[in-house]
Amino acid sequence: MKMAEGQWLALVLCITSVYHVTCLNNGLALTPPMGWLSWERYRCITDCETYPDDCISEKLYMEMADLLVSEGYKDVGYQYINIDDCWMSKERDGRGSLVADPERFPHGIKHLADYIHSKGLKMGIYEDFGTKTCGGYPGSKFYLQEDAETFASWGVDMLKLDGCYTNAADYEYGYPIMEFFLNRTGRPMLFSCSWPAYISNPDYVKIAKYCNIWRNYADIGDSWDSVRGIIDFYGKDKGNFSKVAGPGQFNDPDMLIIGDYGLSYEQQRTQMALWSMMAAPLFMSSNLRKMPGKSKALLQNKRAIAINQDPFGIQGTRIDMIGKNIQVWTKQISPKGKSFAFTFLNTDEGGSPTKISYLLKKLGAIAPAGYNVTEVFSGAFVGMFKPQDSLNVSVDPTGVFFGMAKFLG
């Protein structure tokens, strides 16, 4: 039943004051979640007559679930099939419950969740904290408890709660309340918040108490400019949000667009490398029916995924620049403080590959016993290096050298 605004505000104050002492503890996202999410590639296509393969429908999610398994994505860790916006009917039903669009989801969401679970996968869904979703479908404002219970009854495993159509001041109350209601259902649901993306100067420590993952920058589009913008935003962070990341709580730079239209192969390598370095959730948003072989190999690269999924959950950071075009990133991996991944990113958009010579100790490699360095994508052994040795590599325009230095102690 819909609550009046006054009742809702009273509930806000009550729950947040009680709830501050408890916080998120659903045991989920101990490493960055991995899966497939429809938004970047399939947006809000609702015309299934014209676009039978691309429209937001149970057919799309079932097929992607099938392909996650049959094409080997599940075997390397991709697990969630996530519905994004535009899955609903334009109105709630007579009792105020959300309903899926009956034409596009003729069997309902529970049936879809059951199907996805039968494949050994998990299902995510999308809602919005405001009065409407960004695409104009019914939002959860005044219905948070109801919607949390509906999602639990359908067998939802993850909720992306967007932040359109509400007041900036409401986020810091609304998201914790939704987290409270999700917890109260007893069904563990990974909570993806868009809260920091909608406000200036987010309190990330507070956000991490309530959310497993959170978006904090503009939506990704299918272009290098978009990917580059996100990398720069994360690169400029001086420990504000990057240091908050850890098991159960990760920054979300948005979906992987590898295998779509906008990135060259070099740029796809760059996205995979940087998303691995940033301990980012790995949600592919692409057509798994027609994934180019080289893109699929990147998405399934076990060494890159192992860096992303490292159990310490440390977010890599940009530690240096060489000239104005080469960014140097490092990420500590287990064993903590000893081994690390590193990336040289060449943001030059023209010309030939740039040659780099960089002292190992400047990457943080200070153990006198030395390190074995491998190139991550190929697994090729580069050599054994001591801290005072220089590593010489060549990096293509808009490409990366993605390395791993394993402590030899």
Ligand code: GLA
């Ligand atoms: C916002 C989000 C996107 C997507 C759309 C759906 O823009 O940031 O990721 O969910 O809404 O309308």
